[in-house]
Every structure is written in C-alpha cells, then in structure tokens.
Amino acid sequence: MSDVQEATNRLLDVNLHENQRSIQVMESGPESESEHLQVTIGATVPTGFEQTAADEVREKLRSSCKISKDRGKIYFDISVESLAQVHCLRSVDNLFVVVQELKDYQFKETKEEVLKDFEELAGKLPWSDPLKVWKINSSFKKKKTKRRKINENSSKEKIDNGRGDKRNDRDVKKELTNNALDSHILDYYENPAIREDISTLVGDDLASCKDETDESSREETDTEVLKFRVTCNRAGEKHCFSSTEAARDFGGAVQDYFKWKADMTNFDVEVLLNIHDNEIIVGIALTEESLHRRNITHFGPTTLRSTLAYGMLRLCAPEPTDIIVDPMCGTGAIPIEGATEWSNCYHIAGDNNPLAVNRAANNISSLLTKNQIKEGKLSWGLPIDAIQWDICNLPLRTGSVDIIVTDMPFGKRMGSKKRNWNLYPACLREMSRVCRPGTGRAVLLTQDKKCFTKALSGMGHVWRKVHTVWVNIGGLHAAVYLLKRTSQAFVHPSEQDKELLGNEYKE
16 A cells, blocks of 8 residues: 555544544534523412422422412423423423513404414524423433333343243242233233323333334434424403414414424424413423323222322321321322322221222222332332221221321212211211321312311311312312311210210209
8 A cells, every 4th residue: 555545544534533523522512501401391280289389399309489370380490400300290280391481471452463473473482492301301201111111021031031940839929920910011001091191101110002113203203394283271351362363373383483294183292372361481391191190090980180189198298107098089099199109108098989999909009010110020019008988987996097188079970969968077077086186187178168168167176277278170169178186085976975964964
C-alpha cells in the first residue's frame, strides 16, 4: 500500500470516528436535556379531596402544589425524572402535562371571533417540552411492558429448569403452587374486564395486555404520522360557544400545525383544552384511562373509586397496628386500598351480601397475583380478610376496632331511602359498640344526608362530627363524614332498659 493510500485511509478512519462521536452526542443531547426538564403536571382528583391530593403530592414528590379554581383539579411542578412517581400517586384519576396556562383570557364578543382566536392560538403555544414529556411517558410504558414480559419468561424458566426425574412431595406442592400462579397470570391476559383495567397504568407492574402486533405498530409511530384528538372541558355560563365547537376549530388548527391525522378513537396523542370561566389551560394527556381502576377486577353495581377510597382512608389518619374495618365493603375497594397503602395496619372487609363478599375475595386474590408478578415470587399475602356478617350484629369484641371506613347505601341502586331510616341508626349504634372509646374514628360516605343527619342526632353521646367533605359521586351530591368516638363506654340497649326499670322500682 502506498503512503498516499495509507494516509487517506487514516483520514477516513478519523472522519468516521468523528461522525460516530457527533451522532452519539446528538443522541445523548436531548436525553440529558430531558432528564433536567421541568414541567407542570395537571391531575384530576375526586371533587372535595383536592387538598388531600395536594398533601400527597407534597409528601411523596416534595413539590409545591396548586389547587385549581375548577373543582377536581390540581397542578404541580416536577422534573421529568419523577414522572414514574407521579403515576404511583394514589389520589389522582387522570394526568396531563400542561402546554400553557392562560389566565384572565379575554374572549371576543361573537362566536366567530372566539373560534378564530382558538385557531390562531394553536400555532403560538410552546409545544416542544410537553411533547418531549409525552414521548418519554410513552417510551416508559413500552419499557415497562418489555420488562414485565422478560420477568414472566424468566420466572417460567426457573420453574422448568433444575428439575430431575426424582421429585419429592415438596417439589410437587411447589409445582402445583406455581401452576396455580401461572393460571392467575393467564387470567390477567385473557380476561377482557381485567385487560381493560390494567392496560394503561404506568406505575403499575402488571403484565401488559396489548397484542405484539399493536406494540410493534406503536414503536413505529416515530416514523409514521401521529393520530390525535382534542377534548374540550368547559365550565362557565358566559361563553358564546360550545365545547364541541371549541374542540373542532382548535383541533383543526392543531392538525394544520403538526400535520397529524385526526382520529377520535384510535389516537396516539390526546390534546386537552380546559376552559373554566376566563381561564384556559392546554395540555397533553399522559393517561389513557383513569388510574382509579388500579385495584378492582370484579365490579359490583356500586363499586367505589380507589382514589376516593384513598381520600376517605387518609381522612382518618391510620397509624401502625390500627384495626380498620369496612362493615359494608361491597367489592372491597376501601380495605384493598388500605392494605396496599397502609400495610402496617390490619384491614377487615365485611358485607351481608354473599355476592359482594365473593367479589371482594376475588379482588383480594387478584391483588395478590399482581404483587406476585411484580416481585417475581410467591407473596406472603396482605393484612386483609373478607367475611360475611350482619352489619347490625358484628362478630367483633366491644371496643376492639380503631377505625371504621365505609360507603353506606345511598338508597338508589342499593337498598331504599325508606329502609335507610331504620338501617342508619342501627349501623351507627353497632359501630359505636365495636369502635374504641376516646380514640376511635369513623369515615362514612352517604348521599342520603337527611337520613344520616337524623340518625347521628340521636347518637351524640357516642359520636361527634369533626368534619364534612362534599363530593360528587356519579352526578350525585354526597357527603363524607368524619366522626370521632367519644370516651363514653357503650351500653347495650337491653342493659339501659334494665337500668331504667331498676330506677323506677327504687322510686
């Protein structure tokens, strides 16, 4: 080889290394920038529990939190590296990254002018950082999906490998247990109800239920044209336009700006246009469905949202070793949420309906399976039990319970308003018996406020109302009551009658 050719080859090698280095810098540059990216996250929460959600954000994320004037929403600032922690919050329903907040927005007088402004607004917004967050959020979900599949395959290999021809009874039992676990895992993949429940949780370690073809098609979205839709949430009476009109015109402008394809059902990006009086907030959704569906796989006619259950439990401030009872548990949403977040307490789920108890037991079993998938090994279980009983005659010792948290029958889909007039006083009396005098507390949810107030008025010697939280349950105006058990010892009605008769006899 001549000196000229050798020098040329060296030069080519140097250029090649330089190009590779520049490519690595270009690839790592945006990533390192994204790691230190600061964004504002918006979250929808159960109405009435905005302060509870804000407190959780401050405690777990160490971030300041603002409660919106629009009920049921909070906003907080985070770095992108904390995104996974945000998805693990127990009090939030849906999450979105804020593109821009427009305070005191001046709407024009005519509908045409307002809609024209919406069209112009789309091209003026700072989309870059929020879209980076959306992309990181999407890639994070893909990584979690792959990791789950790897964990599942490795656990199966451990079951199959290392087994010889000779097997003792312990091996057989272990194999049966593992096979049972595998069948539970299979249920998560094949049961449509469970598939819908777990398909979009990012902070959850359940196995993804999406088909491989769907996953591969999503991985190609970087090169394909993204599909999107605009959802408008509007509150206020002074607007001359409808939510549909705002979403249509704003969405058309977004489509022109990004050259995306509009798709109302099978979309990649959901743009949110939240309008509350004179305030506009534009965001990009980070959740495909509400996070409140995280625990329940077997639903009943009145299943309570897990986020609302968390808020109710947090109201009574559980402490380690507390015994927490839900005497009308339904599907078990409250005790399951309690056992997940307050595992150092003991939770009892009870109901008089055998179907409800069966649903609660199945939901507990599903949660155990979920934990086994997460940990990759058999779980030691949860501090929770399910039992069928009579709410007016609980099989519990007097003064043995620290906290009672329950969703009482509204008299709509379950029970009746007429029955509640007898049920509520009997329930409060039995709750006062099993609840610890002086320190015991109860958090009770009901929509039948008139009946509850009447029943509570006759229990002033054993229950003291501390706080009331007004909530919206499926369009129904309901209340969550925090009660404190007085220090007065419980006296059975029959004993009271005996005392009265004795006093009359003495007189």
